[in-house]
Amino acid sequence: MTSDSPRVAMLSVHTSPLAQPGTGDAGGMNVYITELSAALARRGASVEIFTRRTSSAQPDLVEVASGILVRHITAGPFEGLDKNDLPGQLCYFSAGVLRTEAARQVGWYDVVHSHYWLSGQAGWLAADRWNVPLVHAMHTMARVKNLTLAPGDTPEPMGRIIGEEQVVTEADALIANTPAEAQDLITQYQADPAKVHVVTPGVDLEIFSPTGPGGADKAAERAGLGLAADAKIVVFAGRVQLLKAPDVLIRALGVLTDHGEEVPTLVIIGGASGRPTALRELEALAYQVGVSENVVFRPAVPRTELARWFRAADLVAVPSRSESFGLVAVEAQACGTPVVAADVGGLRTAVEDGVSGVLVPDHDPHRWAKVLAELLHDDVRRAALARGALTVAARFSWDTTAEETLKVYSLAARG
Template sequence: MSQTPPVSQSRHPRATFSAGPQRQAIALILVHNDPALEFQREEASGSRVYVNQISEALAKLGWQVDVFTRKTNPDDPTIVQHSPHHRTIRLVAGPQEFIPRDRLLEHMPAFVEAFRKFQTKDGFHYPLVHTHYWLAGWVGLQLKQESNIQLVHTYHSLAAVKYAGMAQKPLVADHRMAVERHTLVGANCIVATSPQEQETLRELVATPGNVQVIPGGTDLDVFHQMSRSDARAQLGLSPSENVVLHVGRFDPRKGIETLVRACAQIKQMDTLAGEPLRLLLVGAADDAESLAERDRIQSLVAELGLNAVTEFVGQVGHDRLPLYYTAADVCVVPSQFEPFGLVALEAMACGTPVVASDVGGLKFAVVPEETGLLVAPQDVDGFAGAIARILSDDLWAHRLRRQASLRVQQNFSWSAVAARLSDLYRRLLAQSLTGDLLSVPMAPTTAAALSSLPAEPLEQPLVNVS
C-alpha cells in the first residue's frame, strides 16, 4: 500500500449513528506500528497489514474510519488521508522516535491523553473503538473506563503463547499477560481470527468474555495466481530448481531452524537426488533480537552445507512479494504458534501449496491434503517429508495450487471480512443505544476488572483476573 499525500488537520461535525448521509466515525488503534508507513521496523507487520486493509474496506462500506498510532518522527505529518473516509492520525506519546514495543507501556497514559485532546479539538466522537495488540488494548480499557464506548479488541499475538517455556521473559511480560486478561474480560467483544485462537483464549487467558470469530483476509488484488515461469524469470531463478520459501521476520518462534534442518535432509533424499534445491528466506532483521537470530540461522546454514542453495533475501515490498510466492514450489510456515497465518493465506492466494505447523490459525488456513500439509511444530523429519512429498509429485502439487487459490478467493477477501466486522459494529452500537443483547452474551465490564489498571503502568504488576 503506497503512502498517500497528507492533508492538513481540519474540524469536522460530530458524527452520529444513523442511516443518513452523515457517516458514523469509528476509531481503530494500533499504537506500536504506524499503518501509514510504507515500511516499518520488523515489528508486528501482520497487524499493520490487517489494520490497513480492514480500514479501507470499512470506509468503502460507509464508515468514517480514523486509525490512531504513535508518532515516531517529528517530520511526519500528523494526519495522512488515505481516501475520503479513511485516515491515519499520529499522536505524540513519548519521544517522537522509534521505541521497541516492549518499552512502550510507560507512554500509554500520554497516548490516552493525546487521544482525548484530539477528540475535543477535532469535534469527533467515537462511540466504538477497535484496538489491535495488547498495548492498544490497555488504551482501550482506559477509554472505556472514562466514557460509554463499545470496545472491540483483536490480539494478533498472545503473551501466554509467546512466553511459554521462555527461560528469560522480558520485564514487561507480567504486565502484558495481565492486560490481555483484563481486555478479554473488560471489552465488549473480542475478535478472534480463527476458532483455534478462540480456543487458546479460553484455555490460556480467561474464561469470561465475549469472543466472536472473524478471520483476517488477503488482498486479492495483490496476491493472486500468475505465471510461475514469468515470476522466476523476474527473480533470476532457474525453471528447474525446487524452490522452498519462507516469509517472515527472524524470530526463534518462527521455526526457521526447523526449515533449514529439513532442507538439509531433503538434499539427501533419494526421491529428489540430483534435483537442484533453492531455499529463499524473505524477511528483514533490523533490531537486536532479529539480527541475533539471523546470524544464528546463517551459522546453521553454513554448518549444514547449505550456503550454495540458501538466499537471505531481506525485506521485500508487497509489490514484489507475490513474485516470490508464485515462484516457489512450496511455502513453509514452521512457526511454533500463529493466531491466524497471513503468510499461509498470501501464498495460497498465489496458488502456492503450504506446509505449516499444526498450530493456531494455521490449522484453520491450511486444509491438509487439499491446499497443503500440516506438521507438528519443530518436527524436522515431518517437515522434510511433507516438503519432499509436494516437490516429488507434480500432478498432486498442481491440484494443490488450484485448490489453495480457490479457498482464499472464496473465504478470505478483505471485503468479506469487513462486511462481517461492519455487522458486528452495528449490532454493538445498536446494543449501546437500546440495551438489547447480542445473540452471543456480552461480557460485563466490571469495576473490579478495570479498577486495578494502574495510572503508572510499570510500577507494579497488574492483578490477575482469570
Template sequence: MLSVHTCPLATLGGKETGGMNVYVRDLARELSRRGHRVDVYTRSQDASIPRITNGLGQGARVIHLPAGPEHPYAKHLIYDHLPEFVDGVLAQAEADSIQYDVLHSHYWLSGAAARELRQRWGAPIVHMFHTLGKMKNAVAQRPEERETTRRIEMETEIVRFADALVAATPVEEEQLVRAYSADPASIRVISPGVDTERFHPIPAAHAKERIALCPDCRIILFVGRIEPLKGIDNLLRAIAQVIDRRPELREGLIVPIIGGDPDRVREDDEMVRLRELRESLGIADVVTFLGAKDQDTLQYYYSAADVVVMPSDYESFGMVALEAMACGAPVIASDVGGLSFLVQHARTGYRVPARDPQALAARITRLLTDEGLRRRIGQRATCWAEAYGWPSITDRIEALYEELTSRYE
C-alpha cells in the first residue's frame, strides 16, 4: 500500500490525519490477519523514528521513506519529492527480494507514485482518492482553501490510468464520473469499514466516568480535523442558537471539540478563528477544545455523547459518523457527499443543509429534549453500522485484488 503524505500510525485529529489513516491501518491489519503480506509505504516525517515498524501486526509493516524534509510538510510540495519516494520503495523491495502483486494507493500523491512503480513491476493499481480536489474547491470559502491545479490534473490522470478506482459511496462514484469523466466500469463502490470490536455501545455512565465527565451532563460532540471544511463554526453558531432559544439547556451542556492541538496554534490557524467566535457568541463556558484523542479514548466519548455532529461542507465518506453510530450515538450531519449516503435521515440520525445553523440547532434541540428518540435512533444506528465491519468490507477488497491480478497473469 502507498500512503505517501500521512502515516497510518499517526495520532488522529491532526492537520493531516483522519479517516484515511484509519482506513489504511484497519484494512492492512485485516488483510494481514488473513495471511497476506502487507507493506505500507509512507513519507518519513521524523528522522528519529524507526524506518520499519510492525505496528500494524504480524505480516504488516509500515515503512518510512525519506522524501524531502523529514518533518511535516505542505502536501502540495511533496509532489516534487515523489521521485525520491519511488526510488526508496524500489530499493526496499529489492533489498527484501519482494515482488508485490497489487499496488493499492491512497490519495492523489500515492496514485502518482503508483504509476511509476507499475511501470517497473507490472502490478495492477487499485486507487482510492479519499477526497476529491474538485469537490473541495466547489465548497471552498477562501482562496487559500482551494486545491492546486497540479492536484486536479493528477487526479484526472489517475482516473484514466488506474486499473480500478474504489469509491466510498455511490455519491463519490457519481462525482468521479461527472467531474472527472471516469469510466463507470473501472469503479467499484466499496465503503470503508469500522472496527466493531473497538467501537460498540458502552453504558453512558461508565463512558462518562472513564473520561471524567459529570454523570448528568449533556454532550454534543465533534470529532475531526480543525479546518474550515469541517464547518465547526457552523456548529458553534448552532449551539448559540440552541441556548438562546432554550436557556434552560445551558446548564450541564458540554460541547467537546476533539481534534487539533489547542496548545500549538499559529495566528492564522482555524483554531484561533474558532476560539474568537466562541467568545463572541458567549459560549466559552460550554465549548471546550480538547485536542486530538486516540481511538481507544474516542469510543468513550462517542458512547457518552447525546449527539455527535458532523457539520462538514464536504465529506467523501464520514468515518466519524460510522464510528459514532457503531457506539450507539445519534448523528446529525450535513447533507453532503458521503454523509448523504451514510446517515439515514430520521433513522440513524438527521441530515441538515450545510451552512444552516438554524436547521442544525433545531435538530440538536429535538434530540437533547427527547430521550426516547435518542435511544431509538441510537439503537438503529448500531444495527446499521454492523454491516460495515471490516471482515465483510475486506472480503470485497480481496475479490477486487483477485480480479485484477488474474488479468495480469
C-alpha cells in the first residue's frame, strides 16, 4: 500500500455522508465519514465513498472536495426500504462496488474502510476480491445496544449479530472510538485484541466555537434565534428515537413541574428515526406531563446552524441509552456549553465528569431533573464547566483521527 497517499474505498451502505444528520438514519456516523475523509484527503489520500442510492435524482458521482468522491450505487428501490430491509440488497450493492473497481486498472484501491456492519459485509467481499486489507468501524453494536434497551424498544435481530460476528472475524483491523468500545469488541464479539485499534473522533473547531461569525456570542445567538435573553435553555440535538432518550428529558421537566420548580425551555432539534410517529409521541408525552409550553421542536439543521443553538444554550443534554462516542457532546463543549450526558459508553470519553459537564448514572427522570435544576440555578458552576468544556473539546482533532487511521491502514496491510 502506498501509505503516503492511499486510495481508500470507504463504504457506507445505509446512509450517505451527503444526508442531513439528525434525520432518518443519518447521524454522527455521517459526520464521522465526512470529516475523516476530508482530513485524509488533506494528507494526500484519495477517498471514494460508496453509498446506496435513495433517489433517482442522485447522480452516479459527486465530487465533494478535492480528493473526495461519493459514488451512489443502485441496490433495490430508491425509497420505501427500511434499514432492516437492506441485508437483502447487499449482493446487489457489492456487485456495484466491484464493477466500479473492474473499470479501473488492477490494484486501484489500497484499502477498504467500512462503516457499520452492513458495509462490513460488502467490504469483506470487495477486500477479498481485490486482495487488500479490510478496516472496519462498527459505530454501534447489536449486543451492546440490546443490553441497554429503552422500555418499549425492539431488540436488534440475531441476523445482525451474526453479521457483525462475521465482519469482526474477517476484518484485518477494527477501529474503536474509545477504549470502552474496544473492550466491547473483545468481550462481546471475541475480537482478536491485536486487531483492535482505538482511534478517537475529532471535532471541527472552526464551526463549533464559543463565538460565531462576526464574533456572535450567546446573547447575539439568542437574539438571532428568537430566544429570550434571560431564559433557561436546554438543547437536545439528534435523531428522535428511543435509543437517544429525549423522552427522559421531557419526563424530567414534568418532575420539575410537579415539584413547583422553574421549568427551562427544552429545544429538541432533529427528526424521527425508526418510528415515523416518534415526534408525535414526544409531543403527546409533553402534553401528558404538563410541559407542552416548555418544549420546542425544531427540524434537523446544518452544522453551522447547530453551532448557533449550542452557543445559545445554557446546557446541552445527551441522555442516550447507548453511545459509541457522542459527537454532539464534543461539538457542544467546543462551543463552550456544558453537557449533561448519560454515563454510558463513549460519553465517558467525550465528557469529563465535573470538568466539562455532568455524567448522570441512570435514566431516572427524577435524577435528571435534579441535575438540570441544580446546574441551571448555579451560574458560577456553569461558568466553570463552560471553561472546562473548551479545554476538553480542544483535545479532539480530525487531523489526529486521520493520522491514526492511516497508521491502522498500514498495520492492516502488513498483516
